[in-house]
Amino acid sequence: MNSPLISTHLLAELQCHGVRWQGADGLSRKGGAGPSDHKALSLGSHTAMVPMLNRASQDSPYSAVPDAIGAQALIFREGLQVGQVQLPGVPNFYALTTEDGIPYWKIATLHSKDVLATTVLQHCIRMNEAATSCQFCAITQSLTAGQTIARKRPAQLAAVAKAAVALDGVKHMVMTTGTPQSPDRGAAILCESAAAVTAAVDLPIQAQCEPPDDDIWFERLKDSGVVSLGMHLEAVTDEVRQRIMPGKADVPLHRYFSAFEAAVKVFGHGQVSTYILAGLGDSEDAIAQMSERLAGLGVYPFVVPFVPIDGTPLANHPKPDSAFMQRLYPRIGASLRRHGLHSDTINAGCAKCGACSALKHHE
Template sequence: MFESDLPESNLSDADLINDLQSHGMRLVDPRVGHEARRGGAGPSDHKAITIGETTVMVPVHTAPAFESPFLVEPPDAKGQSRVTRDGAEIAKVRFPTKPKFYDLTTADGVPYSQIATLHSRDVLATTVLQTCIRYESRKKTCQFCAIGQSLAAGRTIAHKTPAQLAEVAKAAVELDGVKHMVLTTGTPKGRDRGAAVMVESARAIKAAVDLPLQGQCEPPDDDIWHQRMKDAGIDALGMHLEAVTQEVRERIMPGKATVPLEKYMSSFEAAVKVFGRAQVSTYILAGLGDTREAILEMGQKLCDMGVYPFVVPFVPISGTPLESHPAPKPEFMASILRPLGEMIVRAGIRSEDIKAGCGKCGACSALSTYEKLKVSA
């Protein structure tokens, strides 16, 4: 039974992206496109595809993807791949090619691909610290997190230095036309919660290349760090809730749940004063147990504050405690993303207004396409 509200022939890009991200996709030839991201932080076990003018990340190495009704064929002579369901074509997509900067190594001998990766068509991303105090104990770790996997597999290094980040960012802009960059981090020991790492990294990158930057960290204990990050060159800030109710937070991410929701809200308020409306965002993973109503209630609060609520479908990653957890149904996601897109438009904090980061990229969710549906209506 097709789970979208619309018949296949009438699927909008927003609904198609939503369905693909919920189900994942099976590849006739797994070698198509550059290598899928496996493990690590951010969108893992995914491949990037371009639908029309929109590039998105779709799961390919997850349990739901192995059973996906969507099959993607190898590219034809024009570089287009048919997406089929039960043998019927429902779309044509393209796979971005391997970035040129992946072929280079840093001055100290580290492959560029171990320093930063291309997350979408023009977005560079890196996890500056590939270690986290939350990941040290399974009693504290976020149950969905795979930050240690790529490090254990030798696909990255534990700490990317400011010099390495600057070198790779400059090359990615010059060789591959990267337009903005995401700097995230595992949470280190210390009350800054990773803000200090953002500061030193941003200073080095901005000295080497004019590139909009988003920093991502937990809320620092002292709000002065927001201004310090801004002064260092961070243009937009992400502080990620992941779950919006305390019961789900304690069950899914027991370590991070010790930081109260009230602290997040006060830190959001302080950060908006520094970075401006739409330049502060948060990641919310739908499908972990929060209800539609709880997510939309939080979404409205965030929109009112000027914080962009980037809601994405939860993707179960192999090797994590939640690897067998089901992905959210497409209709559940649509029931959130449609009204949330309207909230965002009314609040004047659309993804296209964000200077840098996950919300601007939008590849991990159909949210930005639902915003456009409202704008064009």
């Protein structure tokens, strides 16, 4: 039932529609940065982050019924079984706590099956006012719910990373941050965090931030142990940027592009990437053309289907059409091939992991 072809198609379907989860939530986290309201599902050799805990998934034609021990789940479409998935267990490092009593899972979480992910600073200047906030973002929700801490100290990150490698075999780490007031836009705290982790354990790190004020930060990040960098456009046209992320749109596209060029010189061809959320209003052509332009610079365009997160202004926004994604992925894949980009050659980060998108299957 889970041939590679069926797995790939089903995976793309589940990511667009979401899944009605018919079991307990366990340690899955609602809210936060990155894949919020998702669970990891493995289909054959593929692991995908699939939205399940948000309201938008409740009208999905797909449902998942876990077995008694939570190791597997059957996937149904309108009552007919269409697949069977494995459910990754709770990571061993989640059982540990710091000396001052903070559970490790509040400092960093396991994404997909082998990625350690953290939001170093769980606050963002873009969220200070509703008028400037990114409409899709849930960065403050997990903090408000007590599921994370506001600032992860370098020593805490180092301890968690060391444990996650030793106990759960994590292969790379994603460090993102809310944007602070400072002109480095988070690069400085990413430097000190990466330096602490690198001193403690051999773990490739991707840092994610807005373009900093000065390109010198790319050298500093690299010197701190960062091996890949994400600077996320999210939306590609000015109209959608202004509407969906009015604060972040203050940083013009031409600054993103100058930063991409400078960062590729430091980190190398294919080691710089950007997240693009499909389904926010950018057309298929606009996303495909932007992806071609990015790929031509050596920047990996990591295109993912937008997921409406509960509690955000876009909670009731339509989910992306699965057919739209199925047309888009091969076009991005052609750009990747044309410019010699592949997730396997990325040192660390989201585009290497790929679990929030079906793009990997079209490279």
